[in-house]
Amino acid sequence: MKRFIISVLAIAVSLLSLQAEEGRDSLTIMSYNLRFGELASMQQIGEYIASEAPDIVALQECDWATYRSRAPHQNGVKFVNELAYWSGMFGLYGKSIDYAGGYYGIGLLSRYPILRSERVLLPNDGKTEQRSMLIADIELPSGRVITFVCTHLEVKSSQMRQEQVRFINKYLKKVKNQIILCGDMNAEPDSKEMQLLAEDWKNLSNDDLTFSTMKPQTKIDYIWSKPASEVDLLSTCVCTEVKLSDHFPVKSEIVLK
Amino acid sequence: MIHNIMDHSAAFLLALALLGACTPSQNPSEENKPDPLPELPAPSEEIKESNVFVIDFFSTLEDDADFFISRDAGVASEYIQAQSGKRSLVYMFDRADYQIGREHAATTIAYNVGAFPYFAQSGSAKAEIIPGTAMVTRYPISDYDGIAKDGVYLSGCTIQLPIALTDKLCIATSFIADETVAEAIFTEKKVRLLSDMMIVGTVPADAADKVQKYFESMSLRVCTLGSTDSAKDLIVVLPASYVCRNIESGKKVNLPYYRIFVEKWM
Numbered sequence: 001m002k003r004f005i006i007s008v009l010a011i012a013v014s015l016l017s018l019q020a021e022e023g024r025d026s027l028t029i030m031s032y033n034l035r036f037g038e039l040a041s042m043q044q045i046g047e048y049i050a051s052e053a054p055d056i057v058a059l060q061e062c063d064w065a066t067y068r069s070r071a072p073h074q075n076g077v078k079f080v081n082e083l084a085y086w087s088g089m090f091g092l093y094g095k096s097i098d099y100a101g102g103y104y105g106i107g108l109l110s111r112y113p114i115l116r117s118e119r120v121l122l123p124n125d126g127k128t129e130q131r132s133m134l135i136a137d138i139e140l141p142s143g144r145v146i147t148f149v150c151t152h153l154e155v156k157s158s159q160m161r162q163e164q165v166r167f168i169n170k171y172l173k174k175v176k177n178q179i180i181l182c183g184d185m186n187a188e189p190d191s192k193e194m195q196l197l198a199e200d201w202k203n204l205s206n207d208d209l210t211f212s213t214m215k216p217q218t219k220i221d222y223i224w225s226k227p228a229s230e231v232d233l234l235s236t237c238v239c240t241e242v243k244l245s246d247h248f249p250v251k252s253e254i255v256l257k
Numbered sequence: 258m259i260h261n262i263m264d265h266s267a268a269f270l271l272a273l274a275l276l277g278a279c280t281p282s283q284n285p286s287e288e289n290k291p292d293p294l295p296e297l298p299a300p301s302e303e304i305k306e307s308n309v310f311v312i313d314f315f316s317t318l319e320d321d322a323d324f325f326i327s328r329d330a331g332v333a334s335e336y337i338q339a340q341s342g343k344r345s346l347v348y349m350f351d352r353a354d355y356q357i358g359r360e361h362a363a364t365t366i367a368y369n370v371g372a373f374p375y376f377a378q379s380g381s382a383k384a385e386i387i388p389g390t391a392m393v394t395r396y397p398i399s400d401y402d403g404i405a406k407d408g409v410y411l412s413g414c415t416i417q418l419p420i421a422l423t424d425k426l427c428i429a430t431s432f433i434a435d436e437t438v439a440e441a442i443f444t445e446k447k448v449r450l451l452s453d454m455m456i457v458g459t460v461p462a463d464a465a466d467k468v469q470k471y472f473e474s475m476s477l478r479v480c481t482l483g484s485t486d487s488a489k490d491l492i493v494v495l496p497a498s499y500v501c502r503n504i505e506s507g508k509k510v511n512l513p514y515y516r517i518f519v520e521k522w523m
Contacts, residue, residue: 064397065371078371085368088360090376094399103397111357113378113387115412119399139382139405141357 025140025256026234029204030054031182031221033152033211033247034061036104037074040244046086048244049109052251056138057109058150058182059083061245064093065102080107094119094134094150105132106183108150112138115145120171122164128154133168137177144256147175151183153193161186161193169200178231178256180204181224184247189219202228204252208238212246221250230257297476300500300522308420308521309502311343312428314457315514316351318487323354323386328512330362334369336509337393345516346394346416347428349377351459353391357382363391373398377412377430378405390430402427402449409441413454420521426499427454433492434460436467443475450477456494457517465490480504482515491515498523 030052034045049057062079063071084091089109096105105119116137124130133151140146151168154160172179181201187193189207197203201224209216221238225231236252315324315333337348353362355376367374372395380388389412396416403412413429427449433439433456446454460468462483469479472494480501483490493501503518 081364081367081371081374084364084374085360088358088364090361090364091374092399092401093373093397095397112382113355113376113389114401115378115403115405117399117401134399136401139378141382143381143383145405 023142023257025142025144025146026253027056027140027180027256028052028054028251028253029180029182029223030057030249030251031150031184031205031223032057032059032249033184033221033245034059034079035245035247036061036063036066036068036071037077037079038071039246041073042077042079042082043086045244046083048242049083049087049089052239052249054109054251055111056148056180057087057089058148059107059109060150060152060184061104062093062107063099063102063104064095066100066104067102068100076102080109083107083109090114092117092134092136094132096121096132096152097130106134106150106152108134108136108148110136110138110148112140115139122151122153123160123167124154125157125160128157128160131164133171133183135172145177146256147172147177147179149179149181149183151181151185153183153185153187155186158187158192161191162196165193165196169196179226180254181226182222182250184221186220194222197222197224200228201226202231202233204231204233204254205236205250206238208240210238210248210250213240213243213248214246216240216248221247223250223252223254225254231255232257297478297497298523300520304502304520305522309343309518310346310418310420310521312457312517312519313345313348313514314351314491314517315349315512316459316489316491317513318351318459318483318489318491320461320488321352324350324352325362329510330365331369332510332512333362334366336512336514337366337370337372344395346396346419347414348393349430349457350391351430352388355387355389356385357387361391363393366391366393370395375401375414377403377414379410379412379430379432381405381408388432392428392430400427402446402454403429404442404445406445407441409438409445411442411446411456413456415453418521424521425453429454429456429458431456431458432460432489433458433464433468435464436471439468439471443472447475450475450494451496452498453496455496455499455519456492458492458494459489460492462488462490465492468492482506493517493519495519
């Protein structure tokens with residue numbers, strides 16, 4: 001027990017010293033697919049997020065005032081607004097499609113103000129659901145500005161996902177800030193599309209299974225960052241005790257050099 | 258429809274002409290000193306009500322602390338919910354500052370009224386309390402634009418205007434400390450300011466004249482409003498195709514506000 005306490009203290013001290021080190025920023029990042037709130041209220045999810053104290057959270061499957069028969073308790077609910085309220089963070093919503101009287105899309109929560117943002121539609125062949133990415137420039141307390149990207153890739157077609165990954169890479173090429181890309185990629189680590197990402201990006205999550213919470217079978221939720229050489233991974237986990245969605249949240253503590 | 262296209266074309270050509278006129282010369286010292294400009298066309302005297310939108314700007318016009326330190330976000334929410342007639346496009350709360358880890362007024366108000374929130378930062382995130390403006394709108398916003406450079410801050414969000422001409426406009430805010438800040442803003446956002454970005458912000462009362470003249474020399478329309486005893490003036494900066502038709506002042510309980518009526522006239 002004593003050794004455990006000492007170990008915890010040592011980790012805490014090393015984390016604090018890292019945070020204080022000149023020019024380095026420690027961040028806790030989370031990615032969470034909410035499954036349109038079918039399994040929990042926004043208050044439950046928001047309070048859970050607050051308890052984990054992340055700095056930035058990427059959210060997928062977020063409704064804005066929809067009316068779904070599968071989640072009647074969420075009728076009319078504006079997910080990101082409610083999550084921002086319950087977590088005490090800033091919220092940003094990105095619509096992907098009109099759906100069920102409202103919108104369906106992605107979002108993000110940030111402890112720090114968002115300077116600039118953009119919702120960008122991803123390539124689509126007209127046969128698959130329209131997907132998007134949400135890009136936000138966020139100023140950290142150190143004054144460093146990072147670019148945070150949340151996305152949710154195509155579910156069925158690997159070809160389309162590969163095209164979307166190539167598009168994301170090309171679109172973000174002009175960005176000079178450290179970029180953090182999170183989301184439900186609908187692709188396993190050894191898939192062509194994730195291998196494509198791995199060429200330029202550092203994977204900041206492990207290979208533990210993220211879907212589904214009822215019967216974990218696959219890893220499809222990720223946290224990436226580039227330039228790879230400018231970021232260190234302190235710790236990462238798939239929060240398997242949390243069953244507020246059909247996905248587990250993924251959480252990583254990182255240091256930007 | 259054809260009329261609309263012609264209106265768009267005219268606005269586009271005007272923006273191009275103004276942009277050309279404002280392009281800096283090769284000499285750096287001449288930067289942002291435009292060649293003699295074509296005079297801004299006078300807006301039509303007749304107001305087309307369907308092209309008018311309203312912005313509510315809540316401010317004490319004092320350079321003091323957080324607006325909500327002694328005011329209730331619940332009262333602001335009630336004002337928004339109870340508004341009838343021509344509802345505002347966006348509600349802005351000057352100096353609704355943010356302390357990291359604390360819930361911000363924009364989030365509270367947006368939660369209460371079911372609208373989209375935005376915190377327009379007007380100072381560095383290095384500070385313990387980050388100065389800024391809370392913005393709340395009923396219209397979906399995902400695209401924010403701004404400047405955070407060398408102490409100059411400008412922040413805004415793009416909204417699809419609910420007027421007959423369905424244009425998008427970035428509604429931004431800034432504390433424009435002096436003419437130098439105005440010049441820095443124009444240098445960074447020239448293209449948008451001449452076409453699809455407006456600023457509703459504040460300026461120190463004693464700098465208002467110079468700031469106004471600077472923006473006007475860049476072919477932007479400007480109106481300011483202040484009082485003899487306020488530290489700051491309200492300033493509205495618009496592309497030439499928009500005009501500020503009126504500013505009304507009012508008070509909801511202890512929340513002073515200004516209703517700004519803007520028309521897209523071209």
